[in-house]
Amino acid sequence: MSNEYLCTETNDTGETASGSGRIAIVGLSCRLPGASDPDAFWSMLRKGSDALADVPAKRFGTGAGKYYGGFLDQVERFDPGFFGISPREAVMVDPQQRLMLELAWEALEDAGI
Numbered sequence: 001m002s003n004e005y006l007c008t009e010t011n012d013t014g015e016t017a018s019g020s021g022r023i024a025i026v027g028l029s030c031r032l033p034g035a036s037d038p039d040a041f042w043s044m045l046r047k048g049s050d051a052l053a054d055v056p057a058k059r060f061g062t063g064a065g066k067y068y069g070g071f072l073d074q075v076e077r078f079d080p081g082f083f084g085i086s087p088r089e090a091v092m093v094d095p096q097q098r099l100m101l102e103l104a105w106e107a108l109e110d111a112g113i
Contacts, residue, residue, distance in 0.1 A: 028110055029103045033051035
């Protein structure tokens with residue numbers, strides 16, 4: 001894309017935007033193995049710890065053998081009513097999509113929006 005297209009947006013007064021390409025990250029959220037939020041993740045980084053653990057028996061059963069991985073806690077926890085979703089519909093939603101809904105909300109909340 002050529003630079004002439006970078007400055008085509010206008011603001012409320014009709015002036016052309018600067019097109020600097022700068023952005024500001026004002027809110028964030030995360031859910032990672034061993035860290036349920038950005039503060040917990042930062043703490044893990046400072047300590048130099050990792051989140052590898054035995055595969056939980058409830059994930060693959062007891063016959064799964066001895067394997068390790070990084071696993072999220074409480075992935076089954078979701079409040080469908082908060083997002084205007086019926087409990088019956090929530091069961092059909094992919095857990096990754098439910099997690100994304102929660103994280104997007106937390107990031108917006110963190111940004112003060």
